[in-house]
Amino acid sequence: MRKTFTILSVITAVLLAYALYQALVVAPTDAQQGEVYRIIYYHVPSAWTAFLLFFINFIASIQYLVSRKPSTQAAAKWVVLAIGVAGVVACFLPAVQRLIPAGMRPSAVATTVLLIPIFYFVIGWLFPGDRLDVLAVTTAEVGVVFCTIVLITGPIWARPVWGIWWAPGDIRLTSTLVLWLIYVSYLVLRRFSNSAQTQMLAAALAVFGALDVPLVYFSIWFFRTQHPQPVIGGGGSMDPRMLRTLLDSWIAFLFFAFLVCWSRFRLELLHREVEEAHAMESLAGEGVAAKASLPLNRSPR
Amino acid sequence: MNAIKFLFAAYIATWVIHGVYLGSLVRRFSQLRRELKEVGKK
Amino acid sequence: MTGPIESPTNSLWAVTLATLVKDIRLEWRSKDALNSMLFFSLLVVVIFSFSFDPLAEESRHIVGGLIWVAFLFAAVVALNQTWARELRNQVLDAYRVSPAPANALFLAKALGNFIFVSVLEALMTPLFVIFYNLRVLGPAWQLIPVAVLGTWALVVNGTFFAAMSVRTRSRELMLPLLLFPISIPAVLGMVAATTSILTGEESAHFWIVLLLTYDVVFTTACLALFGMILHAE
Numbered sequence: 001m002r003k004t005f006t007i008l009s010v011i012t013a014v015l016l017a018y019a020l021y022q023a024l025v026v027a028p029t030d031a032q033q034g035e036v037y038r039i040i041y042y043h044v045p046s047a048w049t050a051f052l053l054f055f056i057n058f059i060a061s062i063q064y065l066v067s068r069k070p071s072t073q074a075a076a077k078w079v080v081l082a083i084g085v086a087g088v089v090a091c092f093l094p095a096v097q098r099l100i101p102a103g104m105r106p107s108a109v110a111t112t113v114l115l116i117p118i119f120y121f122v123i124g125w126l127f128p129g130d131r132l133d134v135l136a137v138t139t140a141e142v143g144v145v146f147c148t149i150v151l152i153t154g155p156i157w158a159r160p161v162w163g164i165w166w167a168p169g170d171i172r173l174t175s176t177l178v179l180w181l182i183y184v185s186y187l188v189l190r191r192f193s194n195s196a197q198t199q200m201l202a203a204a205l206a207v208f209g210a211l212d213v214p215l216v217y218f219s220i221w222f223f224r225t226q227h228p229q230p231v232i233g234g235g236g237s238m239d240p241r242m243l244r245t246l247l248d249s250w251i252a253f254l255f256f257a258f259l260v261c262w263s264r265f266r267l268e269l270l271h272r273e274v275e276e277a278h279a280m281e282s283l284a285g286e287g288v289a290a291k292a293s294l295p296l297n298r299s300p301r
Numbered sequence: 302m303n304a305i306k307f308l309f310a311a312y313i314a315t316w317v318i319h320g321v322y323l324g325s326l327v328r329r330f331s332q333l334r335r336e337l338k339e340v341g342k343k
Numbered sequence: 344m345t346g347p348i349e350s351p352t353n354s355l356w357a358v359t360l361a362t363l364v365k366d367i368r369l370e371w372r373s374k375d376a377l378n379s380m381l382f383f384s385l386l387v388v389v390i391f392s393f394s395f396d397p398l399a400e401e402s403r404h405i406v407g408g409l410i411w412v413a414f415l416f417a418a419v420v421a422l423n424q425t426w427a428r429e430l431r432n433q434v435l436d437a438y439r440v441s442p443a444p445a446n447a448l449f450l451a452k453a454l455g456n457f458i459f460v461s462v463l464e465a466l467m468t469p470l471f472v473i474f475y476n477l478r479v480l481g482p483a484w485q486l487i488p489v490a491v492l493g494t495w496a497l498v499v500n501g502t503f504f505a506a507m508s509v510r511t512r513s514r515e516l517m518l519p520l521l522l523f524p525i526s527i528p529a530v531l532g533m534v535a536a537t538t539s540i541l542t543g544e545e546s547a548h549f550w551i552v553l554l555l556t557y558d559v560v561f562t563t564a565c566l567a568l569f570g571m572i573l574h575a576e
Contacts, residue, residue, distance in 0.1 A: 020312075036304040039311040046315070065571070145322045152318070153311040160304040181524035188520055192511040201507050204568045205521065208500075211560055212525050215553070219528040222549050223535060256319075263326055270333045277340040 005262065012259055015252035019245075027245040039157040040242075045250035046149045047176065049257045053143035054179060059119050060127065060136040061206035064199065067132065080120045087113030133199040134272075136206065138264045140186050142257060147180045169224040171217065178216045182209040355450075358443045362451030367458070369428070380421060380459075384467045387413045392474040406475050407537035410468070411530060415497065417463045418456075419519050422501040425452055426509050438573070445570035453502040453565075460494055480543030489540070489547065492554035493533035499558070500525055503565045506572050529557045 023041035030037040066076040090096045091110040127135045154173050155165040168174060186209065190202050238246070370377060391409050396402065429435045438448055471477065479486070501522050508517035536550035 034304055036308050038308055042312060042315050149315050149318050152314050156307050156311040160307045178524060178527050185521050185524050192513060192517060200571060208525055211564055215528040215557055219531045219553055226545060267326055267329055274333050274336050281340055281343060
């Protein structure tokens with residue numbers, strides 16, 4: 001394990017350095033924004049990484065909830081498969097294709113929908129039982145870190161380019177803010193809850209959060225049509241060299257995120273080991289048990 | 302020229318945040334290892 | 344409460360109604376919470392009227408936001424003591440053991456909170472009208488579905504999160520902490536709809552549909568997951 005970690009760390013460092021070089025030197029200067037636009041090479045990959053981590057948390061939370069009863073577990077598997085199949089098929093029906101926003105190909109949407117069952121089964125296979133919850137807390141915490149970076153680099157980018165720090169109608173930044181708030185509240189719930197069922201409560205909250213996200217998106221989208229605001233981050237197509245740099249940067253950050261998650265995962269396993277040791281100690285109840293510190297005291301993480 | 306300051310601010314902020322988080326992970330690791338040793342001794 | 348041969352729907356509603364009536368009766372007898380909530384609501388309106396100039400022409404544009412922020416605070420204070428009585432008398436344990444469906448308890452609590460918060464809103468609204476010299480320029484009747492859907496949106500999630508917060512440290516703080524982020528699209532909807540109706544400048548149609556969708560989605564989610572929350576620990 002140690003060796004793999006070290007090798008991966010080296011590879012990640014190299015990738016990050018290369019991505020930085022590409023971002024600052026290789027990528028061409030933007031016609032309108034000058035050099036400042038290069039913030040995008042940190043801002044956007046962080047956003048994609050955060051969303052990916054939150055998505056994994058959502059899948060893990062659902063699996064954790066349904067794993068309580070074998071009947072729900074089996075039902076969930078079929079539902080997920082159905083979503084995958086229906087989603088792919090639907091993308092090729094003309095009625096649905098009209099709903100797809102301009103610029104997105106139906107095959108791209110189909111592939112994204114297919115990711116749901118793929119992630120579901122892979123995660124269920126790689127992380128059995130309680131490990132689902134460890135994965136959930138890991139991805140939530142690391143996701144919040146990356147999300148914080150998005151919310152900080154966003155306004156830093158907006159200020160010199162658009163003259164404002166924040167626009168409430170900016171759909172991407174505001175949706176990200178709400179997602180950040182939801183997951184911070186998730187982490188607070190985990191920290192403050194001392195119930196034996198904290199894990200299930202947190203999973204329920206994650207599901208609520210996931211249900212909320214499309215509603216957030218649509219409400220801000222409509223708000224924006226009524227109150228036109230500057231679009232921070234701009235739309236439109238990109239110079240292919242910029243796109244290449246963006247993707248390279250994202251891959252580097254994905255490697256980095258993987259390493260951080262791996263570390264956090266191991267930390268959580270160690271934490272549970274310590275808690276179990278405390279619990280065992282209290283059960284064994286040796287002579288000095290009366291004077292020993294209360295093992296049920298949850299140590300702050 | 303002023304705009305470049307924002308570019309570097311963003312990049313530095315990113316790594317500061319990552320650094321703080323990684324630092325907290327290291328701290329928590331050593332704290333837990335210490336605790337595990339103490340419980341093992343008992 | 345009802346025999347095992349009763350149909351499931353019958354027993355769900357029977358238990359819900361019985362619990363709801365019991366709660367209202369208890370609340371009415373003590374009147375403590377009710378009176379302090381009423382006074383709190385009055386205070387909020389007064390403070391707002393000092394903070395935001397009611398005479399400005401733009402006031403009609405911001406009053407929608409002010410009203411719902413005031414309602415939100417009142418709702419949180421009301422929600423915080425949703426389960427307090429149950430906790431004090433170990434009623435929750437009794438409920439867990441009984442054959443009554445968990446959803447009935449949830450519905451009863453949510454409906455009780457809905458009634459309670461609606462009463463507060465009904466009392467705060469004339470105060471806002473007076474302090475801010477409000478005249479509704481748009482279709483006033485639309486304010487009713489907005490109020491009903493918006494209040495239910497806050498109350499249904501609030502009751503659920505209050506149950507979740509019951510076993511946490513700082514439980515009074517935990518409730519708004521969990522509730523506010525999730526409620527953002529609903530709050531945006533309520534405020535935007537109210538402002539549209541007050542100013543008469545835009546149609547509130549989209550927002551009412553959004554609130555309805557929000558209510559359906561989260562009522563379903565709460566009913567589906569409440570049993571698990573109740574039986575936790």
